[in-house]
Amino acid sequence: MTVAWQWYPAAIMRPPAVAAAFRSCPDRHGTGSEKWDRWAGRDVLPMWVADMDFSAPEVVLDAVRARVAHGVFGYTHEPPGFRPALAGHLARRHGWQVDPDSIVGVPGVVTALSITARLCSEPDDGIVSCTPIYPPFLTLPGLAGRRSIRVPLVQDKAAWAIDWEAVERAAADPRSTLFWLCHPHNPTGTVFGRADLLRLADLAERYGLAVVSDEIWADLVLDEEAVHVPFASLDHPAARRAITLTAPSKTWNLAGLGCAAAIVPDAALRRRWRAGGGGLVPLVNPLGYAAAEAAWRHGEEWRLDLLALLRRHRALVLERVAAIAGLSCLPWQATYLAWIDCRATGVVDPQAACEAAGLGPSDGRDFGLPGFIRLNTACPTPQLLGALDRLAAAFTHP
Numbered sequence: 001m002t003v004a005w006q007w008y009p010a011a012i013m014r015p016p017a018v019a020a021a022f023r024s025c026p027d028r029h030g031t032g033s034e035k036w037d038r039w040a041g042r043d044v045l046p047m048w049v050a051d052m053d054f055s056a057p058e059v060v061l062d063a064v065r066a067r068v069a070h071g072v073f074g075y076t077h078e079p080p081g082f083r084p085a086l087a088g089h090l091a092r093r094h095g096w097q098v099d100p101d102s103i104v105g106v107p108g109v110v111t112a113l114s115i116t117a118r119l120c121s122e123p124d125d126g127i128v129s130c131t132p133i134y135p136p137f138l139t140l141p142g143l144a145g146r147r148s149i150r151v152p153l154v155q156d157k158a159a160w161a162i163d164w165e166a167v168e169r170a171a172a173d174p175r176s177t178l179f180w181l182c183h184p185h186n187p188t189g190t191v192f193g194r195a196d197l198l199r200l201a202d203l204a205e206r207y208g209l210a211v212v213s214d215e216i217w218a219d220l221v222l223d224e225e226a227v228h229v230p231f232a233s234l235d236h237p238a239a240r241r242a243i244t245l246t247a248p249s250k251t252w253n254l255a256g257l258g259c260a261a262a263i264v265p266d267a268a269l270r271r272r273w274r275a276g277g278g279g280l281v282p283l284v285n286p287l288g289y290a291a292a293e294a295a296w297r298h299g300e301e302w303r304l305d306l307l308a309l310l311r312r313h314r315a316l317v318l319e320r321v322a323a324i325a326g327l328s329c330l331p332w333q334a335t336y337l338a339w340i341d342c343r344a345t346g347v348v349d350p351q352a353a354c355e356a357a358g359l360g361p362s363d364g365r366d367f368g369l370p371g372f373i374r375l376n377t378a379c380p381t382p383q384l385l386g387a388l389d390r391l392a393a394a395f396t397h398p
Contacts, residue, residue, distance in 0.1 A: 018312075018381070019305035025053040025380055039360050047387050048362040050186070050337060052253040052378035056291070057302040060252060063294035064287050073286050078105045081293045086246070086261055089296035093219060096233040102265050104273050105284045107258040109216050109245045110136045111277070113180065115262075116212045116243055117144035119269060119276040126176040128209070130162060131368035132339070134186045138368055149176060150368060153188065159330060160188040162196060171207040179209045181231060184217040187339045187367055187374045189332020191226040197234055204238040211242040216260070219251040219303060221334040222311050228334070232263065240265060248295040250335075251303055253378075259288025306378075310336050313377040313384055320388040324395050336378040339364075343371035345395045357394035359387055 028036045035049045055061070083100035090096045106112045113136060117127060123145040129137045131150045141148040151166045170176055181200070184191045192200075204211050213231040221228050232242040247260035264270045274281070314331065317338045321329045326345030329338055340361075342350035350373050351363040364372030375391070377384055 018309055019302075021057070021302060021305060022054055022309050022380065025383075026055060028053065039355070043358050044355055044360045045358060045383070045387050045390060046360040047376045047379070048360050048374070050250060050335075050376060050378075051255045052336070052376075053380065053383065054253055054306075054378070056253050057295065057299050059298040059302070060254065060291045060294045063290045064257075067287055067290035076105075076283050076286050076289065078103070078284075079286075079289050079293070081297075082261075082289050085293040085296040090230070094228060094230055094233065096230045098263055099265075102263050102270070104262045104264055104270055105289065106245075106260045106262050107282055107284050107288075108249075109214055109247055109260045110140070111281055112243075112245045112260060112262045113137070113212065113214065114140050114144060115273065115276040115281065116178065116180075116210075117141060117146050118278065119272060120210050120212070120243075121146055121177040124175065125178070126170070126173055127178040127180055128167070128170045128176055129180045129182070130167070130185075132187055132364065132372065133182055133367060134214075135366045137180050137182065146178075147175070149173070152369075153185075153190075155330070160185070160190045162192075162200075164199065167200070168203055171203045171209055176207065176209060179204055179211045181211055181213040183213050183215055183231060184221065184228065184334035186217060186335060187337050187362070187364075187372075188330070189222075189335045189337060189339065191221055191223070191228060191333040193227075194229050194234070197229055197231050197239075198236060201231070201234055201236040201238040205236070209238075211238060212245065213242055214245045216245065216247050216250050217335045218246065220307065220310065220336065222307065222314060223331075223333045226333045232265070243269075248292045248299070251306075252291075252295040252299050254288070254291050254295065257285070257288035257291050258282075259284050259292045261292075309381075310377065313381065314338075316381075316384065317375065317377060317388065320392070324392050326395060327391075336376060338375040338377055340373050340375060340391075341371065342373060342395070347395060350394075353394045354391065357390045359390035359394060 035046045083103040087098045087100045126147045126149040127141040128149045149170045153160045154163045218228045232244045244263040249255040321327045328341045347353045362374035
């Protein structure tokens with residue numbers, strides 16, 4: 001079943017700039033959707049976990065159908081086209097020339113982070129990251145017997161930024177061995193510039209930290225003037241040793257297919273990679289490989305149409321949030337995630353207030369920063385507008 005949404009007036013939408021692929025979305029009820037089943041049976045609009053409500057591109061669906069038609073799935077490793085497809089995409093999009101032999105297929109970026117904790121550090125070592133941050137960055141170190149060292153970002157009226165003095169103190173701790181970089185940053189949407197990346201590389205080199213860069217959002221940069229620079233593309237010793245994690249899942253809505261890639265320049269480390277999963281990490285499924293290759297090779301038109309819609313949605317969110325007393329939100333440079341500051345509303349539990357008003361965002365506490373919510377804007381425009389109405393109701397007091 002496909003749900004066709006009624007369009008709002010032309011003053012809100014800009015026909016024909018919104019591509020047909022984003023004018024409707026499948027009904028996800030009854031499909032085992034983690035996103036839509038979280039508040040099953042309640043009138044709560046789910047706008048939390050970072051998957052989109054749009055169908056994947058037809059070029060991807062065609063590739064999956066063709067792979068299904070083969071009829072045999074079996075255990076897998078990287079098929080012949082997977083590594084060249086990613087290497088070609090990185091060269092076209094980011095000007096980064098990657099040796100295809102350095103690419104390893106993994107079932108997800110979270111899995112890859114966990115493997116790096118086990119392969120690149122020792123028990124009780126420290127893993128540094130900048131908060132607020134995607135929750136697995138906070139929980140995975142402990143699950144691997146490592147310590148999570150959390151350095152808060154600093155916020156001013158215009159942007160979120162790295163607290164360099166605090167990062168250096170964390171890096172200088174002799175027990176710190178890894179820096180997990182989220183770039184572009186989730187949940188703030190910050191795109192770190194070349195100067196910041198070089199400064200981080202200098203610190204990593206000085207204190208012997210290995211950098212693991214999660215760049216899953218690299219293809220969803222909204223600001224025209226912001227340029228994603230892959231950390232490992234820098235001309236720097238620390239960058240040349242860095243591990244990069246990426247996936248097509250956020251850009252082309254392929255999360256459920258469980259296919260990502262780790263770019264591991266060290267050949268010896270690559271040979272240990274699969275064993276590093278401790279027998280708990282599954283192989284990438286063949287449909288995921290087929291979808292990823294198709295997205296990287298043929299998904300550019302769909303990606304550009306998506307960016308046009310996400311930019312419009314960002315403008316809508318910023319306008320509506322600014323009109324709600326006590327709420328604020330810095331413009332996010334990348335991702336489709338709005339990171340909304342609710343602290344000035346006086347509401348003790350913003351998540352509970354939103355759910356009571358029929359809105360289901362992500363809770364800032366999960367990212368290490370209470371008082372915030374994260375709102376997923378990757379949905380049809382009327383759905384987003386309905387969510388913003390509920391957001392206003394959550395923080396409007398009689």
